[in-house]
């Protein structure tokens with residue numbers, strides 16, 4: 398058990414919690430704040446959205462111990478909030494709810510939208526709400542209610558809030574207590590001014606954290622080419638990068654080093670990571686290690702990863718590439734780490750990589766696969782998301 402101290406709806410709480418207890422269960426079962434609903438428990442549906450230090454966060458994928466020193470606001474804590482009063486009236490007037498299951502999370506996200514944007518067209522409101530799912534309404538009433546509150550010219554009347562947007566979307570603030578300094582993780586990779594640093598500037602402790610705490614993926618790919626041919630192809634950093642959906646090099650490789658970009662879309666967050674790769678190869682063992690680190694200023698997220706690959710012979714004309722990937726996310730995208738969604742997307746990207754690798758080595762790439770630069774990595778995420786959404790709806794309808 399770990400002792401945490403946090404404020405919930407303005408009330409200071411001290412509690413002993415298991416390190417694995419998520420904030421949603423802590424709020425519902427330990428604090429009896431059942432206004433926070435739980436749908437998918439994977440960070441997809443948004444039903445469990447609460448405010449952490451004033452920013453919307455998915456409480457089902459946030460550990461309670463990670464909120465030590467935080468201010469948590471649930472739907473119960475917004476009873477007298479002027480923005481929420483307007484939204485409640487508008488939701489009622491525009492028939493923006495039926496069963497009401499999604500409504501607490503929807504209202505909290507809606508309050509973020511109207512205070513952060515103040516004005517937005519329908520398409521923008523729908524995009525902003527895309528992280529909250531509703532099985533009943535078809536969203537028409539919800540969008541109308543949000544826009545109605547915006548149209549009230551609320552910017553002046555509504556209490557101003559500066560720290561809205563998803564948790565992690567803002568630069569880390571000055572820590573106000575030791576516990577908070579561990580919770581708001583400063584960018585680990587981006588240098589001041591957004592300059593991209595080489596992985597060698599990432600500290601030993603940070604690489605060790607990737608190895609000990611990172612999400613691990615293990616995959617084996619069979620290719621219809623000899624071990625030597627496969628090993629040679631893998632030495633071409635540019636060609637290999639072009640096999641990764643959404644990735645491209647932005648500088649020519651030099652001595653096994655290069656800079657690149659990777660586009661990722663997870664839930665409502667779109668990220669374009671700029672980063673740096675370093676490759677070490679052991680020819681005798683047919684083994685390579687790639688270390689990469691990047692950051693995305695838009696979502697204030699950082700990623701570090703280590704890929705180890707080994708090429709084994711299967712026959713004279715075929716080989717197996719064993720790949721182990723370990724990666725760690727911090728910032729806004731880290732919300733999704735526990736959900737398995739990140740793993741799904743990474744798994745999907747690995748499968749696409751295997752297909753592109755085989756096609757590129759066989760010279761059939763152009764016919765088999767569109768140009769990597771135009772490949773929508775977000776579509777991969779949506780495919781993974783959809784499986785979880787379908788499961789979420791199945792469970793709700795069968796309950």
Ligand code: FES
Nearest residue numbers: 436437438443457
């Ligand atoms: Fe948390 Fe669905 S229950 S996002």
Ligand code: FES
Nearest residue numbers: 495497531532533
């Ligand atoms: Fe949204 Fe029922 S009103 S899920």
